[in-house]
Amino acid sequence: MVSDPADRQLGMDRRAAVQQLLDTRGDALVVSGLGSPTYDVHAAGDHDANYYLWGAMGGAALIGLGLAQSQPERRVIVITGDGEQLMALGALATIAVANPPNLDIFVLDNEHYGETGMQGSHTGRGIDISAIARTCGFAETSVVRTPDEVRELTEHLALSQPTSPRLFVLKIDPENPPRSLPSRDAVFIKNRLRSHLGFNPN
Amino acid sequence: MLETPWPEQVYDRLKSADIRHVSYVPDAGHSKLIQLSIDDADVTTNMLTTEEEGIAIATGAWLGGQRSVVLMQSSGVGNCINMLSLPVQTRSPLLMIVTMRGEWGEFNPWQVPMGQATEAVLDAIGLQVIRATTSEDLVAAVDQAAAMAFGADQQVAVLISQRLLGAKTW
Numbered sequence: 001m002v003s004d005p006a007d008r009q010l011g012m013d014r015r016a017a018v019q020q021l022l023d024t025r026g027d028a029l030v031v032s033g034l035g036s037p038t039y040d041v042h043a044a045g046d047h048d049a050n051y052y053l054w055g056a057m058g059g060a061a062l063i064g065l066g067l068a069q070s071q072p073e074r075r076v077i078v079i080t081g082d083g084e085q086l087m088a089l090g091a092l093a094t095i096a097v098a099n100p101p102n103l104d105i106f107v108l109d110n111e112h113y114g115e116t117g118m119q120g121s122h123t124g125r126g127i128d129i130s131a132i133a134r135t136c137g138f139a140e141t142s143v144v145r146t147p148d149e150v151r152e153l154t155e156h157l158a159l160s161q162p163t164s165p166r167l168f169v170l171k172i173d174p175e176n177p178p179r180s181l182p183s184r185d186a187v188f189i190k191n192r193l194r195s196h197l198g199f200n201p202n
Numbered sequence: 203m204l205e206t207p208w209p210e211q212v213y214d215r216l217k218s219a220d221i222r223h224v225s226y227v228p229d230a231g232h233s234k235l236i237q238l239s240i241d242d243a244d245v246t247t248n249m250l251t252t253e254e255e256g257i258a259i260a261t262g263a264w265l266g267g268q269r270s271v272v273l274m275q276s277s278g279v280g281n282c283i284n285m286l287s288l289p290v291q292t293r294s295p296l297l298m299i300v301t302m303r304g305e306w307g308e309f310n311p312w313q314v315p316m317g318q319a320t321e322a323v324l325d326a327i328g329l330q331v332i333r334a335t336t337s338e339d340l341v342a343a344v345d346q347a348a349a350m351a352f353g354a355d356q357q358v359a360v361l362i363s364q365r366l367l368g369a370k371t372w
Binding site for chain 2 (some may be wrong): 031066094
């Protein structure tokens, strides 16, 4: 049974959790999945190294893969939602086989499609994205449920030298905070990040 | 006729265009090109579970400064349509090389609907489409498609006619 979203407190405040993740981003490049993850990443502070998606559902982690392969010296962080990642479960197999050591994927899992009216998602019916990633061969995976666990995770990530991609599921409350909107100009966002990396526009 | 087979020639042209990143869904028509990429220590290859993954990966690779090519069969073009909004909307270079099915001498009727729709749907989402029916055409098409993609920020699909590939034998 899927209960009323209002009755469900899965875990964390999404904005606070994303802020915690990004406070320790260092020089990482950040890709955000469409909808609330893009608003969360923007709310944590706009940055030239942020690549906000407003579409291309299912593409966030794969854009992260291409970016990680072309920038092997930089850490790449993907922050996306359960619905966005569910649309691309095969991507987890592709990323695991490609095996980029500098790619970390964070799935903000509220077990709902927040942008379209809080319809329930597969993760509320027993599908565990971290377990799928683990089976595919991701080096580290876990489900994180409290701010203390996020702090422990970010401290661990700051110190570790991974040899394979990692994926962490953050259980968050199914609530939509006020939207925090980055630019929707896709060419501007692309050129801003490429300039940050030292590339000039054509 | 070309002195060396087209896959080697096309691979040469891709390398000349500084493309060192290849994503593919396994395909008979592309098998030689795929193997050349895998065997090349200077090239990063990605095996995909579905073609639209390659569109997102190539866009991410360009974001990080690397030129990429995506290899697929015409049946996979249908899988890519919404993801193509990513390179189109971000105006990121995209080079796809598509082996055609569902046309010249096709035996399998299930290949026909997507094969016949391939050019129309690519055009509808905003890609430049170049069709090659001879190996000489193909090498020239890949050359100029790479120039147009990476020089003019265009999204370009080169279609390799089934007439060139030869219909699959059953």
